[in-house]
Amino acid sequence: MPTLDTRGSQRAARRWERETMESRSGAAAFPGAAEAPTHTGVWRFTVAPVDVSVPEVRHAVRDLIARRGAPLSRDAVDGALLIVSELVTNAVRHAALLTPRIGVEVTLDAHWLRLSVEDGHPYRPKALHADPDSQGTGGRGLLLVQATALDAGGDCGVDATATGGKVVWAALPLDRAS
Template identity: 40%
Template sequence: MSTRLEALPHRHVLTVPTLPAAVRVARETAEQALVEWGIGLRHPIVDPALLILSELVTNSVRHAATHSPELTVYYAAGRDCLAYGVHDRHPHQPALYASVTGTGSGGLGTVMELVLGCAGTAVVRGDCDGKGKTIWVTLPL
């Protein structure tokens, strides 16, 4: 599975206001991109990928809106993987894998269970200025 974003030939970027409607827009954009890239919506990774994406965008809307008037979703795919990142300007960087071990809760625990169940990876990358982050998810196709 390729893990380098620049190695993935299909890419799309979406920036939207950090409002509840962002969840629907991010999901619909993902579906459209997947179809355009030749990844059928019946592919077994698509449903978990869309749920993960929806949860990450929901988390940004719920927790980052006061710090981040916009959020950005990065979509990418290659022959053998699908990757996306959700960026906001809230400085908190959640401990992703702690949510699986029982010290976290809620949507992030669901995200990580799905990521791991699909043999994927997730990582938090902080902005250089420490005032924001991107949560990146990579899933095998």
């Protein structure tokens, strides 16, 4: 995966969009087939497991959503940025020792925005199943991710990777009017 250029979120977002876009838009593969919406695609990049990566990723995702013209309300964009910030923050805080690079993937299809963050740590967080009323500290970030995704009509989860790490993801529906 290419690395995220740390010199500017807009330039970096354009760079990884150009370098790693798996385009699903454009001409149909066969006559009579409908074209995919122009906002669709998959973008992947990696960042170092350091605190400065959190705002860099947030800004890159914000710029990508705007540039691609994804049909999301302002509230949905704010929710997506909150989610990706929490996911990258967790990877930085909890997986840095076992993760030389944090993988970030943004997927836009005709109906969903999916945000995924991959790290090399084998621990699968249980905070998605924690009691939000407990007095313990920490673990609230994933509860916030879950609440934001579910409130928007989406979902979130944790999947194991083939290399022993994990991918924490959230999916948000695109605006239906589009």
